[in-house]
Amino acid sequence: MPVPLPTLDRSATVLVAGSSGLVGSAVMRRLRAEGFTSAVGIRSSDVDLTDARATFGYLTSLRPAVVIDAAARVGGIAANDAEPVEFLDDNLRIQTNLFAAAHAADVDRLLFLGSSCIYPKHSPQPIPESALLTGPLEETNVAYAIAKIAGVVAVQSYRRQYGRRWISVMPTNVYGPGDNFHPTRSHVLPALVRRFHEAVRSGAEEVIVWGTGAPRREFIHADDLAAACLHLLAHYDDPSPVNIGVGEDLTIADLVVLVAEATGFAGRITWDASKPDGTPRKLLDVSRLLATGWKQRIGLAEGIRSTVRWYADASPTTDERPRGQ
Ligand code: GFB
Numbered sequence: 001m002p003v004p005l006p007t008l009d010r011s012a013t014v015l016v017a018g019s020s021g022l023v024g025s026a027v028m029r030r031l032r033a034e035g036f037t038s039a040v041g042i043r044s045s046d047v048d049l050t051d052a053r054a055t056f057g058y059l060t061s062l063r064p065a066v067v068i069d070a071a072a073r074v075g076g077i078a079a080n081d082a083e084p085v086e087f088l089d090d091n092l093r094i095q096t097n098l099f100a101a102a103h104a105a106d107v108d109r110l111l112f113l114g115s116s117c118i119y120p121k122h123s124p125q126p127i128p129e130s131a132l133l134t135g136p137l138e139e140t141n142v143a144y145a146i147a148k149i150a151g152v153v154a155v156q157s158y159r160r161q162y163g164r165r166w167i168s169v170m171p172t173n174v175y176g177p178g179d180n181f182h183p184t185r186s187h188v189l190p191a192l193v194r195r196f197h198e199a200v201r202s203g204a205e206e207v208i209v210w211g212t213g214a215p216r217r218e219f220i221h222a223d224d225l226a227a228a229c230l231h232l233l234a235h236y237d238d239p240s241p242v243n244i245g246v247g248e249d250l251t252i253a254d255l256v257v258l259v260a261e262a263t264g265f266a267g268r269i270t271w272d273a274s275k276p277d278g279t280p281r282k283l284l285d286v287s288r289l290l291a292t293g294w295k296q297r298i299g300l301a302e303g304i305r306s307t308v309r310w311y312a313d314a315s316p317t318t319d320e321r322p323r324g325q
Helices: 022-033 052-062 077-082 084-104 139-162 188-202 222-235 252-263 287-291 300-314
Strands: 014-017 039-042 066-069 109-113 165-171 173-175 206-210 219-221 242-244 268-272
Touching (some): 022 039, 066 222, 084 139, 109 139, 109 222, 188 206, 219 300
């Protein structure tokens, strides 16, 4: 029998690990908007979560009631492919240290952010949570996916062995303000926003995009993801991870058209098929999330337009953020 969750106490200390990243910064905004008065964000420059001693020292002195783990080394398909050691090693260390320190600090509620890339490359579409560990992973991100799968298993293990009410969520591809807009290391949406924005500014006639344009992806705005995370902390308490997505995908070619329109680019688009396509399709089954009563608020075209406006105002100061999502 599931035990009803107590309402999250707005005055409790909520720790957001990775608060300068795309997701962590959105979670901080959402906590403030929902009236949480003791939300504390940490970045890697505040506490190095790959360092066990520093992590234990920080957590056992702060003693938060809730931890939201949005700290990770993240990157797009090229960065994952080029640096598997860092993607595996840093993420395993961050999770192991943070979870052990949260347990030592007696943290009752913890939310771990995984990724939809933990599912097998050829999963049924839309991908149900039950697809986890049923087949081989996409080769370009095996290291990152294995680290995130280890995080899911760690959360389940703390629940089973110590009765911790910790949960894992698996977001689909995320975008929004504060993203990493690095030209080669970032995910597709920020990479396109930057490339098309710069092409319009410089008057370039051509923009080169990667792959064939055929892969299908689903995108969620970081503010919707943040709202879903707080909603699930208040309404979900189960060992199985929960997918967080919007229930719709599109081809990369269609995404390119949306970004070109939002930036006002009317020139030529050329596909560089020497770059990897990655997983052919990644659409999450979100029925478990929707059954908790959560609803998406920001549509993709609207979200892309606001991200383009944010980037135009913030550039050129926005650049690579290797850690913190
Ligand atoms: O966003 P992305 O790097 O991540 O790439 P994945 C998605 C698709 O967009 C691929 C194409 O088919 C790319 O070939 N694409 C087109 C581009 N132009 C570009 C570009 O300029 N930059 C990038 N990055 N892609 C990542 C995983 O997979 O998804 C991570 O590697 C993580 O581990 C993340 O899970 C959410 O969706 O393919």
